Amino acid sequence: MTTLPAVEKPPTVLQDTPAARPKTGFRRYWHLYAAISPFYLLFLAFGLIPVGFSLYLSFHRWDGLGSMEWAGLAQYQYLLTDSDFWQSIGNTIIIWALATFPMIFLAMVTAVMLNSAVRFKNVYRFAYFLPNVTSIVAIAIIFGSVFSTNFGLMNALLQAVGLDQVAWLNTPWGIKVAIATLMTWQWTGYNAIIFLAGLQTIPSDLYEAARIDGAGPVQTFFRITLPLMRPVLLFVLVVSTVTGLQSFAEPQVLLQTTANESTFSGGPDHAGRTMVLYFFQQTFDNNDFGYGAAVAWGIFLVVVLFSIINWRLVQRRGEA
Amino acid sequence: MASTIKGSRRRGIALHAVLVIGLLLSAFPFYWAVIMSTHTSTEIFSYPPKLLPGSHFFENVRHLFDNIDFFGSMLNSLLVAVSVTVLVLFFDSLAAFVFAKFEFPGRKLLFALLMAIFMVPAQLAAIPQFVIMAKLGWIGSMTALIVPAAANAFGIFWMRQYMKGAIHDELLDAAKLDGAGFLRQYWHVALPVVRPGLAFLGIFTFMAQWNDYAWPLIALTNPDNVTLQVALSQLNGNHGTTDYGMVMTGALLALVPLLIVFAIGARQIIGDLAKGAVRG
Numbered sequence: 151m152t153t154l155p156a157v158e159k160p161p162t163v164l165q166d167t168p169a170a171r172p173k174t175g176f177r178r179y180w181h182l183y184a185a186i187s188p189f190y191l192l193f194l195a196f197g198l199i200p201v202g203f204s205l206y207l208s209f210h211r212w213d214g215l216g217s218m219e220w221a222g223l224a225q226y227q228y229l230l231t232d233s234d235f236w237q238s239i240g241n242t243i244i245i246w247a248l249a250t251f252p253m254i255f256l257a258m259v260t261a262v263m264l265n266s267a268v269r270f271k272n273v274y275r276f277a278y279f280l281p282n283v284t285s286i287v288a289i290a291i292i293f294g295s296v297f298s299t300n301f302g303l304m305n306a307l308l309q310a311v312g313l314d315q316v317a318w319l320n321t322p323w324g325i326k327v328a329i330a331t332l333m334t335w336q337w338t339g340y341n342a343i344i345f346l347a348g349l350q351t352i353p354s355d356l357y358e359a360a361r362i363d364g365a366g367p368v369q370t371f372f373r374i375t376l377p378l379m380r381p382v383l384l385f386v387l388v389v390s391t392v393t394g395l396q397s398f399a400e401p402q403v404l405l406q407t408t409a410n411e412s413t414f415s416g417g418p419d420h421a422g423r424t425m426v427l428y429f430f431q432q433t434f435d436n437n438d439f440g441y442g443a444a445v446a447w448g449i450f451l452v453v454v455l456f457s458i459i460n461w462r463l464v465q466r467r468g469e470a
Numbered sequence: 471m472a473s474t475i476k477g478s479r480r481r482g483i484a485l486h487a488v489l490v491i492g493l494l495l496s497a498f499p500f501y502w503a504v505i506m507s508t509h510t511s512t513e514i515f516s517y518p519p520k521l522l523p524g525s526h527f528f529e530n531v532r533h534l535f536d537n538i539d540f541f542g543s544m545l546n547s548l549l550v551a552v553s554v555t556v557l558v559l560f561f562d563s564l565a566a567f568v569f570a571k572f573e574f575p576g577r578k579l580l581f582a583l584l585m586a587i588f589m590v591p592a593q594l595a596a597i598p599q600f601v602i603m604a605k606l607g608w609i610g611s612m613t614a615l616i617v618p619a620a621a622n623a624f625g626i627f628w629m630r631q632y633m634k635g636a637i638h639d640e641l642l643d644a645a646k647l648d649g650a651g652f653l654r655q656y657w658h659v660a661l662p663v664v665r666p667g668l669a670f671l672g673i674f675t676f677m678a679q680w681n682d683y684a685w686p687l688i689a690l691t692n693p694d695n696v697t698l699q700v701a702l703s704q705l706n707g708n709h710g711t712t713d714y715g716m717v718m719t720g721a722l723l724a725l726v727p728l729l730i731v732f733a734i735g736a737r738q739i740i741g742d743l744a745k746g747a748v749r750g
Contacts, residue, residue: 179574181652186565186580189621193587196618200598201590207597214601260492267485272737277493279740280500283732285681287699288721291706292499295506295514295714303502306519339496347744396591399683403703407710426684429593434688439597446593453591 208443218440225444235445237420238428239452241326245401245424246394248330249337254386256338261345262371275346278339290332290403294319297328297404319408322421329400329422341386348382349375384464391460395453398426425449500725506718514714530719537709537716539694540723543701548727550612550697551679554619558675559668561621566629567660571637587623592684600688614689615697619679625671632667633660670742673735680728698724 176183208226211219229235264274281289296303297318305315318324352375360370376383401424405417414431416423423431429449433442506514509524534540568574569581599618600609608614637660645659661668683699690696693704702724706717732739 182568182572182574185568185652185656188561189565189584189623189626190580192618192621193623195602196599197587197590197595200595200602203598203601204594204596260489263485263489267482267489270486274489274493275740276736277496279736280729280732281496283677283681283739284725284728285683285699287681287683287702287706288503288724289499291702291710291717291721292503292506294706294710295718296499296502301515301517301519301714303519306517309517335495335499339492343740343744392591396593403683403706406703406707413707426593429596430684430688433597439601443597446596450591450594 204443204446207440208447210440212440213437214439215437221440225441226448228441229444229448234420234423235425235428235448238416238423238425241416241420241422242395242397242424242452243456245326245329245333245397245422246391248326249333250387250390250394252330253334253338253341253390254383256334257341257345257386260338260342261349262375264342264346265349275343278342280339281336282340284336286336286399287403289336290400293328293332293335294404294407297324297331319405320418322419325401325405325417325422329397329404332400332404333394333397337390341390344386345379345382348379352378380464384461387460387464388457391457392453395456396426396449397424398430401427402430425452503718503722503725506715507722509715511713511715526715527719530715531723533713533716534705534720534723538701538705538720540698540701540720543696543698544724544727546612546696547680547698550615551676553612553616554679555672555675557616557620558622558625559672562625562671563629563633563661563664563668564656565621565626566633567637567656569626570630570633571639571642571660584623584626596685596688603689609689610692610695612697615679615682615686625675628671629664629667632664636663636667666738667742669735670738673731673739676731677728680731 207218209221209223211221211225260278264271267274295301299305299315299317299320302318304318308315316324318328356374356378357370360374365373401416401422402413405415405422406413408417412431412435414423414427414435416427425445426449429442429445432438432445505520505523507530508527509520510526510529513520513524513526569577603609603614608617641659641663642655645655650658681699682697683703686697686700687703690700696704702720705720710717
C-alpha cells in the first residue's frame with residue numbers, strides 16, 4: 151500500500167540564514183541534518199547494517215548461537231538444487247496468478263461501474279475498501295471457517311446444489327484456491343478505488359467524441375479507457391506483484407491448524423508453503439540462519455525479476 | 471424520448487444491482503464472523519450451516535477471556551500502534567519539512583537513498599534484526615516493535631509531497647522576518663497547514679501497526695506477552711479445530727478498534743490513497 155512517486159518539481163530554495171552572518175559547512179546546516187537524522191540512524195541500525203550482515207551471513211553456516219563457519223557459495227549452490235525452494239516459488243506464483251488476474255479484472259469492472267453510477271458512490275467506496283484495512287489474521291481465521299471441509303460454507307453450498315464436497319484445506323489446489331480467494335477478496339475493492347481515481351482523470355470530451363464517431367461501449371473501453379489507464383494499471387500490477395509474491399500471513403494463519411510439522415509448513419504436502427513461509431521455516435524453525443539468509447536473497451531476486459517482467463509486458467503492450 | 475429515459479433508468483437499476491452484490495460480497499465475511507461468534511461449536515459443526523445469529527455470544531466471549539489474555543494483548547497492540555504513530559508523525563514530518571523546503575549539501579543524495587530504501591523487502595533484514603535485538607535485550611518486549619518503526623521512508627516521502635504544495639514560501643519568509651527559528655517554523659507554520667496530510671499518515675500508520683503480524687510473531691518470544699494479532703493466531707492454532715465459536719469471537723473483537731479508526735478516517739484514507747496512485 152504505497153503511492154507512486156509524483157512528478158518532481160524543482161525544489162524551492164529558501165535562504166535559511168540571513169546574509170549578515172555567513173556560516174559555512176556543517177555549522178550552517180546542522181539543524182537540518184539533525185532533523186532528518188532519526189530516520190537515517192534507524193535505517194543504519196535496522197536496515198543497512200542488517201541487509202549487509204545478511205549478505206555476509208548467506209556465505210556462512212550459523213545456527214544463531216555458536217560460531218560462524220565460512221561456507222562460500224555452498225548455500226547458494228544448495229538453494230539452486232533445493233526442490234523445496236523451487237516448490238515454494240511455484241506455489242507463490244500460482245497463488246499470485248490465481249489471485250491477481252481475477253482481482254484486476256473484477257476491480258476494473260467495478261471501477262467502470264462506479265464511475266457511471268452517480269448516487270451512493272461514497273457508500274460503495276467505503277464498503278469496497280473495508281476488506282483491505284482488516285487484519286489478515288482475523289480474515290484468515292474467518293476464511294478458514296468458510297473453506298473448512300466438515301462444516302464450511304463452501305462445502306455446504308456445493309452440497310446444496312448436489313455437488314461433491316472438496317477438502318479445501320487438505321488438497322494442493324484447494325489450498326491455493328482458498329488463499330487466492332482471500333487475497334482477491336481483500337484487494338479487489340482497494341484496486342477498484344485506485345482504478346476509479348484513474349478513470350476520473352480521463353476527460354469526458356474524449357468519450358463524447360467517441361460517441362459521436364459511433365463507438366460502442368466495448369470499443370470505447372478498449373480504444374480510450376484502457377490505453378489511458380495504463381500507468382494506473384502498471385501501478386496496481388507492480389504493487390500486487392511485490393505484495394503478492396511476499397505473502398506470508400494468509401497461508402500461515404489459514405493452514406496452521408492443518409499443518410503437520412510446524413506452523414510454517416504450509417499445510418498438507420506443503421502446497422501452501424510460499425517463499426516467505428519457507429524462509430521463516432528454514433530460519434526460525436530449523437535455526438539455520440545462514441541458509442535462511444541465502445533464501446531471503448533468493449526471494450529478493452525472484453521478486454525483482456518478476457517485477458521487471460511485469461513492467462516490460464505492460465509497457466510493450468502499450469507500444470504495440 | 472420517454473423510452474430512452476426508461477431505458478437508462480433500467481440500466482441504472484441493473485448497475486446498482488451488480489454493485490450491491492459486490493458490496494454484499496465485501497461485507498459477507500464480517501457477517502459470517504458474527505454468525506459464528508454467536509453459536510456454540512456443536513451448532514457450527516451441524517448441517518445445514520447457520521445463517522442467522524445465535525444466542526451464545528457471551529458464552530464465547532467468556533471462553534475467549536479464559537483462554538487468552540485478550541485485554542493484555544489489546545493493550546500491547548494499542549501501546550505499539552499509538553507509540554509508533556506518534557513517533558512516525560513527528561520524525562517523518564520533521565524530515566519531510568527539511569526535504570520539502572530547505573537546500574543543503576547532500577540533499578539530493580540523501581533523498582535518493584530514502585527512495586531506494588523504500589524498495590528493500592523486510593525479510594532481507596529480518597535475521598540480523600533479530601540478532602541485533604537479541605543482543606540489545608529487546609526480544610520479547612514491545613521495544614523490538616516500536617523502535618525500528620519509529621520513522622519510515624514512505625511517511626517522509628508522503629509528507630514531503632504534501633508539504634511542497636501546502637506550505638507557501640511567503641508564509642515561511644514572514645515567519646523568518648518575525649525571528650522564528652527552524653523549530654518554530656516547523657511547529658507553528660508548517661504543521662498547522664499540513665494537518666490533513668498528517669491525519670492520513672497517522673491513520674495509515676496506526677492501522678498498519680495494529681495489523682502487523684510477521685515481525686511480532688518472531689520478535690515476541692514470550693507467549694504470554696504478545697500483541698493481539700499474535701494472540702489471535704495462537705488461539706487459532708490451539709483451538710481452531712475444536713472451539714470455532716470462541717476463535718471467531720476473538721477475530722471479531724480484534725477487528726472492532728480497527729473498524730472504529732477506519733470509520734473515522736475513511737474519507738481521508740480512500741481519497742488520498744487514490745490521488746497518490748493517479749499522480750504517478
